[in-house]
Amino acid sequence: MKWARTAAIVFLVMVCAACLLANVLAPASYAHQFREEPNASPSRQHLLGTDDLGRDRFARVLYGTRVSLLLAPAAALLSGLLAAFIGGVAGFAGGRVERFVMAGTDLFLSLPWLFLLITVRALLPLNVSPMVSVLITFGMLGCLGWAGAARIICADARALSQSDFILLARASGSSGFRLLWRHLLPNLKPVLYAQFWISVPVFILTEANLGILGLGVAEPLPSWGSLLRELEGFSTITGQSWQFVPLILFILVVSSFHLVLTKEELPV
Amino acid sequence: MRLAPGFGVDEEQLDGRLNARSIQALRDNRTRDANVLAFYSGYLKRLLHGDLGESKTLQRPVSRLVAERLPETLKSVGLGLALGWTAGFLLAVAIVMSRAWYLDLFGSLLVGVLLCLPAAVLALLFVLAQAPARLLLGLVVFPKIFRYSRNLLSRSSALPHVLTARAKGLGNMRVLVWHILPTAAPQLLALLGVTVSVAFTAAIPMEALCDLPGIGQLAWKAALGRDVALLVNLTMIVTLVTLVANSASDVMGKTFRVREA
Numbered sequence: 001m002k003w004a005r006t007a008a009i010v011f012l013v014m015v016c017a018a019c020l021l022a023n024v025l026a027p028a029s030y031a032h033q034f035r036e037e038p039n040a041s042p043s044r045q046h047l048l049g050t051d052d053l054g055r056d057r058f059a060r061v062l063y064g065t066r067v068s069l070l071l072a073p074a075a076a077l078l079s080g081l082l083a084a085f086i087g088g089v090a091g092f093a094g095g096r097v098e099r100f101v102m103a104g105t106d107l108f109l110s111l112p113w114l115f116l117l118i119t120v121r122a123l124l125p126l127n128v129s130p131m132v133s134v135l136i137t138f139g140m141l142g143c144l145g146w147a148g149a150a151r152i153i154c155a156d157a158r159a160l161s162q163s164d165f166i167l168l169a170r171a172s173g174s175s176g177f178r179l180l181w182r183h184l185l186p187n188l189k190p191v192l193y194a195q196f197w198i199s200v201p202v203f204i205l206t207e208a209n210l211g212i213l214g215l216g217v218a219e220p221l222p223s224w225g226s227l228l229r230e231l232e233g234f235s236t237i238t239g240q241s242w243q244f245v246p247l248i249l250f251i252l253v254v255s256s257f258h259l260v261l262t263k264e265e266l267p268v
Numbered sequence: 269m270r271l272a273p274g275f276g277v278d279e280e281q282l283d284g285r286l287n288a289r290s291i292q293a294l295r296d297n298r299t300r301d302a303n304v305l306a307f308y309s310g311y312l313k314r315l316l317h318g319d320l321g322e323s324k325t326l327q328r329p330v331s332r333l334v335a336e337r338l339p340e341t342l343k344s345v346g347l348g349l350a351l352g353w354t355a356g357f358l359l360a361v362a363i364v365m366s367r368a369w370y371l372d373l374f375g376s377l378l379v380g381v382l383l384c385l386p387a388a389v390l391a392l393l394f395v396l397a398q399a400p401a402r403l404l405l406g407l408v409v410f411p412k413i414f415r416y417s418r419n420l421l422s423r424s425s426a427l428p429h430v431l432t433a434r435a436k437g438l439g440n441m442r443v444l445v446w447h448i449l450p451t452a453a454p455q456l457l458a459l460l461g462v463t464v465s466v467a468f469t470a471a472i473p474m475e476a477l478c479d480l481p482g483i484g485q486l487a488w489k490a491a492l493g494r495d496v497a498l499l500v501n502l503t504m505i506v507t508l509v510t511l512v513a514n515s516a517s518d519v520m521g522k523t524f525r526v527r528e529a
Contacts, residue, residue: 115487232395258383
């Protein structure tokens, strides 16, 4: 399946490039309203038509993809760093520290993901500017999504800390932070890398769920959640198959992220 | 969270019809919740007396709301799990036993697409197709069960004792029931607890978008109304159900292992 992986990477690069060049490719801003053309069909000017407020759907897809594709990896990076710190320190310290930290992690993992997210989201202000809503949504995903990865990293760190090369490093006088930073962390890189790629599609899917439920990124800033929310107007969608383009793009991007992972790295 | 901007602020305070005393009363009511220790000690005290508090948005006791809506969610989750497990497990068994490439390709493609669809999109598509909403949880659980079961059964079917059994001429069904399933059963049982959590999580978008009056819809409404007391209680109840399901699957798995040994 090496060809599928390569194709997925090429596709992701193309999508990333397109959404980074949104300012150039889009005919108008994501919030610009063509008031005389609401719900327009695809045309040369509006490749995917316009929505019910007259905003160009192609522009919204590009900007929405940019928001989700830039911030989901950022959230994955944040959760990866938290997981590396918590899991790495617990696995390296071992004993009581590890038991205590892992008990906390297990408790955290037993909280149902979406229930936890909407509870935390409800604690934070809901009527905020679009930019703040983006930061809250992805910041929350990054801060709450570390537990699963921390467990795996802890197990790996424990195994590594008992290995011969760490023993040799200890015997050579390395200890504490130096041992963790110079010897343990570089060897945890593959697992951190895998956890990062696993988290990205999970966060994209979660943001979409939150967006459709009205708890994600605020209007008029588009994200995949708000773009997919358009499917809610099901009575008007009949016969307008182009309205499914964001959904098809979403499926292609998420499946590309899944394909980037090798079989060994895939979560169960 | 309690220190975050906006916590303890009520939109009602902007109501121009309220006088200064009413606004102050609203503020005092909210600032009581700002002290974490006071909030949780009061909450635990009330919990011991079976009082889960009152919903701010619905103005009704939480325990009554939960009693009304939990059966609806349990029904959906039960049906979803039954469907997901039956479809996922049977397809995995069919692929492993028949070794048909077209079945494997069909299963992989189907699961690949389903794994890329958020539960909320599935719910919208169900509304669009006017399909029975309760089946949705089955579709959410199905890919996880299929992928895990197929991997597990494939691994078990390649074990030396299974190959020997096949070489000795045992039929497919006998090999499956007596040699493959007993090896895979403890790990499959462990998945049961995980799928309960997955189904409860997917119940939020399903009930919210398909208008089913369960605790998922209640949680969504509570989130939109920033009804923290109700949300915390609902999360605790679902966590408790998940923990019970996980413990039960662990116990079943251990019992199975002991019996096998």
